[in-house]
Amino acid sequence: xxxxxxxxxxxxxxxxxxxxxxxxxxxxxxxxxxxxxxxxxxxxxxxxxxxxxxxxxxxxxxxxxxxxxxxxxxxxxxxxxxxxxxxxxxxxxxxxxxxxxxxxxxxxxxxxxxxxxxxxxxxxxxxxxxxxxxxxxxxxxxxxxxxxxxxxxxxxxxxxxxxxxxxxxxxxxxxxxxxxxxxxxxxxxxxxxxxxxxxxxxxxxxxxxxxxxxxxxxxxxxxxxxxxxxxxxxxxxxxxxxxxxxxxxxxxxxxxxxxxxxxxxxxxxxxxxxxxxxxxxxxxxxxxxxxxxxxxxxxxxxxxxxxxxxxxxxxxxxxxxxxxxxxxxxxxxxx
Amino acid sequence: xxxxxxxxxxxxxxxxxxxxxxxxxxxxxxxxxxxxxxxxxxxxxxxxxxxxxxxxxxxxxxxxxxxxxxxxxxxxxxxxxxxxxxxxxxxxxxxxxxxxxxxxxxxxxxxxxxxxxxxxxxxxxxxxxxxxxxxxxxxxxxxxxxxxxxxxxxxxxxxxxxxxxxxxxxxxxxxxxxxxxxxxxxxxxxxxxxxxxxxxxxxxxxxxxxxxxxxxxxxxxxxxxxxxxxxxxxxxxxxxxxxxxxxxxxxxxxxxxxxxxxxxxxxxxxxxxxxxxxxxxxxxxxxxxxxxxxxxxxxxxxxxx
Numbered sequence: 001x002x003x004x005x006x007x008x009x010x011x012x013x014x015x016x017x018x019x020x021x022x023x024x025x026x027x028x029x030x031x032x033x034x035x036x037x038x039x040x041x042x043x044x045x046x047x048x049x050x051x052x053x054x055x056x057x058x059x060x061x062x063x064x065x066x067x068x069x070x071x072x073x074x075x076x077x078x079x080x081x082x083x084x085x086x087x088x089x090x091x092x093x094x095x096x097x098x099x100x101x102x103x104x105x106x107x108x109x110x111x112x113x114x115x116x117x118x119x120x121x122x123x124x125x126x127x128x129x130x131x132x133x134x135x136x137x138x139x140x141x142x143x144x145x146x147x148x149x150x151x152x153x154x155x156x157x158x159x160x161x162x163x164x165x166x167x168x169x170x171x172x173x174x175x176x177x178x179x180x181x182x183x184x185x186x187x188x189x190x191x192x193x194x195x196x197x198x199x200x201x202x203x204x205x206x207x208x209x210x211x212x213x214x215x216x217x218x219x220x221x222x223x224x225x226x227x228x229x230x231x232x233x234x235x236x237x238x239x240x241x242x243x244x245x246x247x248x249x250x251x252x253x254x255x256x257x258x259x260x261x262x263x264x265x266x267x268x269x270x271x272x273x274x275x276x277x278x279x280x281x282x283x284x285x286x287x288x289x290x291x292x293x294x295x296x297x298x299x300x301x302x303x304x305x306x307x308x309x310x311x312x313x314x315x316x317x318x319x320x321x322x323x324x325x326x327x328x329x330x331x332x333x334x335x
Numbered sequence: 336x337x338x339x340x341x342x343x344x345x346x347x348x349x350x351x352x353x354x355x356x357x358x359x360x361x362x363x364x365x366x367x368x369x370x371x372x373x374x375x376x377x378x379x380x381x382x383x384x385x386x387x388x389x390x391x392x393x394x395x396x397x398x399x400x401x402x403x404x405x406x407x408x409x410x411x412x413x414x415x416x417x418x419x420x421x422x423x424x425x426x427x428x429x430x431x432x433x434x435x436x437x438x439x440x441x442x443x444x445x446x447x448x449x450x451x452x453x454x455x456x457x458x459x460x461x462x463x464x465x466x467x468x469x470x471x472x473x474x475x476x477x478x479x480x481x482x483x484x485x486x487x488x489x490x491x492x493x494x495x496x497x498x499x500x501x502x503x504x505x506x507x508x509x510x511x512x513x514x515x516x517x518x519x520x521x522x523x524x525x526x527x528x529x530x531x532x533x534x535x536x537x538x539x540x541x542x543x544x545x546x547x548x549x550x551x552x553x554x555x556x557x558x559x560x561x562x563x564x565x566x567x568x569x570x571x572x573x574x575x576x577x578x579x580x581x582x583x584x585x586x587x588x589x590x591x592x593x594x595x596x597x598x599x600x601x602x603x604x605x606x607x608x609x610x611x612x613x614x615x616x617x618x619x620x621x622x623x624x625x626x627x628x629x630x631x632x633x634x635x636x637x638x639x640x
Contacts, residue, residue: 149614
């Protein structure tokens, strides 16, 4: 098991390296000169001397392979460089934005797990009932909603309408920014904070919750037909115990895979959600970095996201063994 | 002996061709079966109807739309829906209904062409990886791993910036980045087909690899591809809207739905109709393709339902 873990961990390194190198080279192929941008932007016609100094200051005058080598040399020591735009250390930006993104993602994934799995299970045990049919339609619909359209419609319904209609103040939800930034136990919003959190969290959770519900339903239906469930019923267990104790645990394997893979979807959706709600997280920072051609920020944040994604996938694979003891990872598996 | 061998091989080849010809006749009742099962799924039929309607709207846009996509109505700024402007007007006096109608052309063009690109790339790479295995497979799978490791929108936004802002560059971006999932599905099918006896038989008959891949194995690996590709059209239309929204897609006054949503965001409080109608158009189109894809899956493989 441990050897398997280490081997998988080592495989992450080349994947992340090649992915980021691709982004690095792509960036230099983009039209426009980053040095001009550093010196104030192409539209402002900066002084050629300033452009030249910017080029030297950030090593942009060196040959590409040298810049490439130096970047990775520093990145290997977890020094991600400085932002072209603001001059801030990318490590600092990463630390600040990652916390905001993490808080949002925790809530989105909590919604996904709680709502998605329970809706899926209920739908499966009442198969073909009216509520099952409605759920099937609703989950298909939720998975087709454009994240940014949903975000704006929620803004309209829960911020603009209460404002226009003069509803009591506690019904107004906030739609822009992080808010007072007050949390207990890292992720529980305190005071006014929940008003800022709730709309982006729901928006971010929408698509993945629908997918989780669909997957849980399909997986449960498969398990509910299994012989061991009939055995469990036959030995007189209550239906609740049959479903939760025997059914759910066995149905969880594909759902866990989905939730793990979903991490990528959540990151993608986070770019849109955070842009719509001006939530100062990694997603909106990455979107800004692309449009501002801020290479160190783009690479540094993408590096962190890519590593996190790879680690989550590794954890998902490891969790298989816990959910299904028949699966043995590593050496035993080859026997 | 040496004179006989090519001859007998020739006979065998003809026989096989005949068998194949028979097989091509055989799937017809199966197709009828699939259609019968598909028809029973009401949602899939509704989805199909919507897609047909959308195609008609796109083709006949100039006759359906009362105004041009960039035709301003003087003095009618951000007007709410009325008899004159069914979906209202936008900030510079363009008719939202007409723009949504013309937008169907863009969404369908991007969705269909980019999906065809992803299907071709995914099929070829997946088939090659699954058929040859070994180092070829390892290389192709490592490449997909690398691209899957980059969050999709980051990749698409970065490449879109490279290609410039137009509908065609969006097609190129989505076509070049969307094949990863399909490649894995096709590879998995080919890996399991590889072990089947009829493939071994085709090999021992000395057929060229390309013939085995495309004529013998591909038709048997197509079912999941058809389902995936149908849903992919919707996914790509969604991605196109997201790219337009983020400002790396087509530029104004192109009537792209995502762009219209983006233009409407700052006036949400005073003119929600500017956002609602193009947003709904994206949603319903994507939903229609999801419904049809689901219906196809159930119809092609009734066991799964």
